[in-house]
Amino acid sequence: MEEKPALREWEPSDLDFVSTSNFSLQCSIGSHTANAKFEWVDYRPAVFRKLQEFGEIDNDDYTDSIRGHETLKFLISPEKATSLCLQHDDRFIIKILSKSEMKVLLEILPKYFHHLKKYRRSLLPKFYGLYVVKPQGGKKVRFVVVGNILRSDISIHKKFNLGISPQGRLVSKAGAEEDLNVAFHLHAAVRHQLLRQIKHDCSFLKEVGVTEYSLLLGMHVCSAPFEAVFQGHYTTTHKEGSDDTEKKTSDGPDGTQCDPAEDMTTDDNSGLSCPIEFESELGIRMTARAVNTHRKEGNLASLCHPRKQPPDNVILHLGIVNILQGHSKLKHVEHVFRSLQSDSPMILAVNPKVYSTHFEEFLCKIFPESEAEKIMKEL
Template sequence: MSCSPHPPFTPAPRLLPLLPLAEHMERKLVLSEQEPSYLDFTSTSSLLLWCSIDSKGTHTEFGWTDYSAAVFRNLQEFDEINFDDYSDSMRRRETLRLLFSNKKNVTSLCLPHDDRFILKIINKSQMKVFLEMLPKYYQHVKTYTNTLLANFYGLHVVKPRGGQKVRFMVTRNVLQSDSRIHKHFVIRGSPHSYHVNKAGDEEDLNMTFHLHTSHRNKILMQLKHDCNFLEEAGITHYSLLLGMHICSTPFEAALQVRHSPRYSTGSADCSESSDGPESEQGDADQDLSSDYDTTSSCSTETEDRLGVKMAARAVGFRKRESNVVSTHMAGTVQPNNVNLFFGITDILQHYSVRKHIEHVLKSLQTDHPSVSGVNPKGYSTHFQECVSKIFPENDFDINML
């Protein structure tokens, strides 16, 4: 069944274009206030969706609210996201079913019909933090086109009749790729260093990633701009989501393709966690690709974006008893050519009085303060030092053009 608006309340097409929804879904518009200005960061627009999301085929009324639609439409255009395609993907039956059948209360949901987007379910306080941050976030993303910050495409609230509201944001899927992501990590600026596999066992991370020197410099410079923004916004406890594809393309050849002037610029340990497919890291002397399909190859297509399909060498390392990371031992470690995908996520944790008290109490109990209790400036420093160690200066004796 095609969708049609209730006749008396047809909106201006620029604000609420008449988009096709899922089959067997109808919608009618809710009377809203006067049309907001083009970049009004406080505007909202509402509509009703009629949709069947259960096995019985019962139609339910859903109230749907878009926040700052014009602002997010610009943010979509920055990343060449088609607004009509986006709206159709968000307001279809499969998306509503995913949101309201989330029995495990997972905060990050992947759309099975559109892997470009991740739905981040948030609470009221996180929504408030982001709305307050949105004007400066918009200017930051507009200024630094190669920002590593999470790319936000929409903020929505949906509520079934008689049910609970679900607030969610739509972000770019950092790990979207035509290549298989063999492993991914969630890296935070912390006084400890470990990663957690799917089984929940903790083990030391035993690899670093060596990039072309110019790429590393641009990443660290952009990271500084992004962390300065988060620090000024009072944000802490954010993460670097990093995915790794292991490939067989010669590293030097991949670097020659990736070395492009079109990129724009813009000792704390770290904690890493991986909730990807369970696998053994192995010993530092072990070839990191031994557990993976080594017949795969890396694409030689040039990417213009920092953090997307970046050629690197993953190198194992050992740790001394003092838990200080040591450099790799030449001749004993087999480097692996990889493509990396990464970006800064979880940027809605605002530093509060409660966090300050938590930081003080944890400091009294242990030599290592709670990562979530560190103030924004301290966390920014830890985080940047952490990432610089994950991407160390290149010391390979190869021709790195």
């Protein structure tokens, strides 16, 4: 019997990248209010539905979450923040966009789509939908739905939002809890995959002319061996407003008492979990050892000098964020810098190639080679 040819994977047409879907929506915002009417515009629905499939997201569940009471109440609030993590579905964050940011996303969407299709483990923000909503008698609100990088069933004890200053230094951006003073030692295979994917992602950002992006990193400090963390055999408590974690020992997977100090090593990463076992996606629940470092005024070079303290077992969630801001700024100011000499320290603000180079260098310092890897290179 002749075999049927395999079906070709769906490819968006040029029309899909310019299409919109308009409809009206009625929803009760409060228990004592009548139904409010909203004009809803769904941009590039076929393209974003495919991006949802890349993320293994059911479109019906997604639609129920995004068009629900919580979202609409947030959008019409006169004192709304710039973003909202949905309480009933923390996979998604609603992010309000400016007109220029929305324009940037629409401009880069074709290349963004093909990049995520090729690199399913990309660390770029996962955009799942782009909308404009106008309540009856109100103003338009533009927003994008993006995947929640820090979504986790274990506590995120510390957060860092790290970018590159115009002088090529590591800086902590607004919204971060504190400056980064640690380096993270990963399993060698994971480090290789992570930095290789970062290189691909930075090449994309350079191609579309984006700068000023940053790395959002969430860190969970373990009080037990990694296996106990993933199997849920221990607990941690974290006091609000404090950097200290109250650590508790508990039964490990084999019924023995877990002592945090027993699972720490200073010279090698042989105890780190195999990447295949736990990390099916880069940037999600990545096991590492955190080593305190000296850093002077954000200088990248100083990150490679560890302090003499035992490392902590940590679990990391991370991804690239803020990719819609730098592009629009670039278009407005690049003509001002064309006449400047190329070694100007401010050129980072408008030069995607230089920015991506410094960003990659920064990540190589944050995730350094192990001593064993260095020795193997010298052989």
